[in-house]
Amino acid sequence: MMTSLVRHKSLKKSSGPSRYGGQARYGGSGTQGIRVVVLGQGGVGKTAMTVRFVTRRFICDYDPTLEAIYKHNTYIDGEQVHFEILDTAGQEDPQSPNLEEKIRWGDAFIIAYCINDQCSFDEIMRFKFLINHTKGSSAHAPEVPVMVVGNKRDLELDRMVKTSEGEKIATALGCMFIEVSAKESHEEVRTMFEKLYKKCKACQALKLSPTAIRKVMDKVSMFSSGLGNHSRPLNRLPSFATDSMEI
Numbered sequence: 001m002m003t004s005l006v007r008h009k010s011l012k013k014s015s016g017p018s019r020y021g022g023q024a025r026y027g028g029s030g031t032q033g034i035r036v037v038v039l040g041q042g043g044v045g046k047t048a049m050t051v052r053f054v055t056r057r058f059i060c061d062y063d064p065t066l067e068a069i070y071k072h073n074t075y076i077d078g079e080q081v082h083f084e085i086l087d088t089a090g091q092e093d094p095q096s097p098n099l100e101e102k103i104r105w106g107d108a109f110i111i112a113y114c115i116n117d118q119c120s121f122d123e124i125m126r127f128k129f130l131i132n133h134t135k136g137s138s139a140h141a142p143e144v145p146v147m148v149v150g151n152k153r154d155l156e157l158d159r160m161v162k163t164s165e166g167e168k169i170a171t172a173l174g175c176m177f178i179e180v181s182a183k184e185s186h187e188e189v190r191t192m193f194e195k196l197y198k199k200c201k202a203c204q205a206l207k208l209s210p211t212a213i214r215k216v217m218d219k220v221s222m223f224s225s226g227l228g229n230h231s232r233p234l235n236r237l238p239s240f241a242t243d244s245m246e247i
């Protein structure tokens, strides 16, 4: 396992959009890559969770994040996976265009709240709507993997948000859900990132690769050339299941 902590929260905020340029790399052979954007109100533990995953350690105190990208290589089900994790600034205005740019950069998203802070929970919907708006989530757009995460599970005595409320909002918004304690458990945090990766992989597998698209086009042209005199009704065209394609 290899970790590269390329940025830390003491680093200055990025100055330009080029920082988020380029295409997400995913699929193909060799190392898989996933870009995760961690969203949530200030103080919910975005940095603590990210650093816990990357270094296995819990570090108590940070200055409020300006912005940080962490890089981390690990193995999931025997496959090498390269994570790039963008730890956003909690104080950032969810309406700011800057945040939309970061969302465009990501393949998958964590929306974090802490179980002892109702306000952080109330922010979830706004972040999810911003993801939908930016990534164009609709019935026709590919699914965007999002996980709602209730952090600080260790603060049970101060709990303000029930587990069932977290589950309910996640289900309503079409997201995955987990409660973790960055403070007490590296395993929980690792599970969170692993599940997000697996979901991302599953969503990606349903998208058509150029090879798969060519196959579909070949089948369509074969079919339509064979239509000739038979003129079969269009609603009886064969269906091409995307998930059975080689991608």
Ligand SMILES: Nc1nc2c(ncn2[C@@H]2O[C@H](COP(=O)(O)OP(=O)(O)OP(=O)(O)O)[C@@H](O)[C@H]2O)c(=O)[nH]1
Pocket: 040, 041, 042, 043, 044, 045, 046, 047, 048, 049, 059, 060, 061, 062, 063, 064, 065, 066, 088, 089, 090, 091, 151, 152, 153, 154, 155, 180, 181, 182, 183, 184
């Ligand atoms: N008890 C407990 N405290 C936690 C946990 N995770 C983070 N904290 C504490 O919560 C505080 C805020 O954590 P950060 O990781 O800086 O939160 P953040 O969301 O990155 O905050 P911003 O940088 O302001 O956006 C710190 O004092 C952490 O030590 C947890 O699982 N349990």
